[in-house]
Amino acid sequence: VTPGFLVPMWTIYVLLFAVYVRGQHFLQEAVNQPGYCEGEHECHSHDDQTKIHRAYSQTSNVTNTTNQIMDLFKVSCQKLIESFPMDKVDGDYVRTVKNCVFSRSLPAPLRAPVTLAAVSKSVIEDLLDLDIRVTQTDAFLHYVSGAELIPGSIPLAHRYGGHQFGYWSGQLGDGRAHLLGQYTNRKGEIWELQLKGSGKTPYSRAGDGRAVVRSSVREFLCSEAMQALGIATSRAASLVVSEESVWRDQFYDGNVRKERGAVVLRLARTWFRIGSLEVLTRGGELDLLRKLLNFIIENNFPAIATEDPDKYLVFYSTVVRETAHLIAQWMAVGFAHGVCNTDNFSLLSITIDYGPFGFMESYDPNFVPNTSDDEGRYSIGAQADVGLFNLEKLLESLQPVLTTSQQQRCVQHGPHGVTFHQLFKAKLGLLGEEEEDGNLIAFLLKVRLYLAVNVSTRVNPRYVLRNWMAESATRKAETNDFSEVVLLHDVLGNPFIAQDAAEETGYAARPPLWGRRLKVRCSS
Structure with missing residues (x-):
């Protein structure tokens, strides 16, 4: 059985993703606007990129040119800082934070030797405009481990809340992540660079602000694997492993053991999530709620007119549609996120915050990747229900900025479900449109056949990141053997093509x- 042929479709879930506004409000897929340039220090010009590449061409000695190159590579938090009130209290001690979206917070350098375990060439070169050779230098290692700040960085920790396992958990926030700044690449794309595992922030609660090797390996690999599968996701640029000791009760059974710390440099167009809005509504910070909504729409939803009186309604409609599409994509490759809390659901409908995720080994709608989820709330078969719950919480957070008429329009359900139907037709190789297609798909999946049909390798991956593969790579990484991390990264970058190394290792086998x-647990 090929791992990609794993996912059922339950026709009832089609109804759960009814769009809450009329069809004319469905908009084209959100894309980011070109970068902003408010001053010479706020973005990168084509000339900057030319200087970077010229520096490489003038010498083969990367070490001698690294400082020059990295000095030209700059990020900025200026737009975020100027757009929102900042936390008025300094310091990383844990506290309740009010009336702000971000707190200033510095990464804490790891207190033991660090090793660059792996990098994503496509992120480094295609998104960050850097030659891959720069990753061989000490300067790069210092930047991506949090030991030094990238030029222009004013690190921030984001304040958000969330519903966790169905209950409001209050303030959460970036408890072990630091937003380094925004980078505008030569294609005009704005990417927010964030270190995960980089130390305490005001939102760390009882945590130490660190991440361990096992969770960091999984996030690094799965971020890039999902990208190769064509599923919207945050990206991972690098994985750093440290000798610093981190203590974890992995299975919540009282057995605390020493693990090694790790840091991932990850990127997204934005890290705002449903919980970013919830915490403001719950706190009665409605002016700030409008300010954040306007910022998100202006910078990430260019198809929505900023002067449109229905802009919040159209924004909601877009998020509903794109979230439904994302969950359909997850299910089409057998992916279960594991912790579908509102604080882990992106407003750009991308996959973020990889924790105890899992890919099904065989068909089971009750598959639960997170063994901390005793009730199976986030089983793969419940993801559509959970998506609906989260979208309802998003609507609740928007209600204070919607008129009575707009709120009434939001509860009008319209048909939605073509996403599930089309994805599964493609996976089964069904051509054309037939009335009985839906019944056929449901029947075939109910009796658990994985089928000898002429399916396209473009929609059925041969390789996905199964738990045993990530575990094998992690065990080696714990001993400073990163060979399997690199191998998996390469294999999962081409998941639809049979590869000799992958076949020899058994990546497509049971x-x-x-x-x-x-x-797999949340303890990371």
Whole structure:
């Protein structure tokens, strides 16, 4: 059984993703606006990129040119700082934060030697405009481990809240992540660079602000694997592993053990999530709620006119549609996120915050990747229900800025479900439109056949990041052997094509006996 042929479709879920506004409000897929340039220090011109590449061409000695190159590579938090009130209190001590979207917070350098375990060439070169050779330098290692700040960086920690396992959890926020700044690349794309595992912030609660190797390996690999599968996701540029000790009770059974710290440099167009809005509505900070909504729409939803009196309604409609599409994509490759809390659901409908995720080994609608989820709330078969719950919480957070008429329009359900239908037709190789297609798909999946049909390799991946594969790579990484991390990164970058190294390692086969009862938890 090829791992990509794993996912059922339950026709009832089609109804759950009814769009809350009329069809004319459905908009084209959101894309980012070109970068902003408010001054010579606020963005990168084509000339800057030319200077970077010229510096490489003038010498083969990367070390001698690194400082020059990295000095030209700049990020900025200026737009974010100027757009929102900042936390008036300094310091990383844990506290309740009010009337702001961000707190200033510095990464804490790791207190032991660090090693660059892996990098994503496509992120480094295609998104950050850097030659891959720069990753071989000490300067790069210092930047991506949090030991030094990238020029222009004023690190921030984002304040947000969220519903966790169905209950409001109050203030959450970036408890172990630091937003380094925005980078505008030569294509005009704005990417927000964030270190994860980089130390305490005001939102760390009882945590130490660190991430461990096992969770960091999984996030690095799965971010880039999802990109290769064509599923909207945050990206991962680098993985750094440290000798610093981090203590974790991995299975919440009282057995605390020493693990190694790690840091991932990850990127997204924005890290705002449903919980970013919820915390403001719940706190009665409605002026700030409008300010944040206007900022998100202006910078990430260019198809929405900023002067449109229905802009919040259209924004909501767009997020509903794109979130439904995202969850359909997850299910089409057998992916279960594991912790579908509102604080983990992006407003840009991209996959973020990889934790105890999992890919199904065989068809099971009750598959739960997170063994901390005792009730199975986030089973793969419940993801559509959870998506609807989260979208309802988004609507609740928008209600204070909607008119009575707009609120009434939001509860009008319209047909939605073509996303699920089309994805599964493609996976089964069904051509044309037939009335009984839906019944056929439901029947075939109900009896759990994975089918000898002429399916396209473009929609059925041969390789996905199964738990045993990530575990194998993690065990080696713990001993400073990063060979399997690199191998998996390469293999998962081409998931639809059979590869000799992957076949020899058994990546398309059933898991080995030792890997069939692996447990994944939130403790990372």
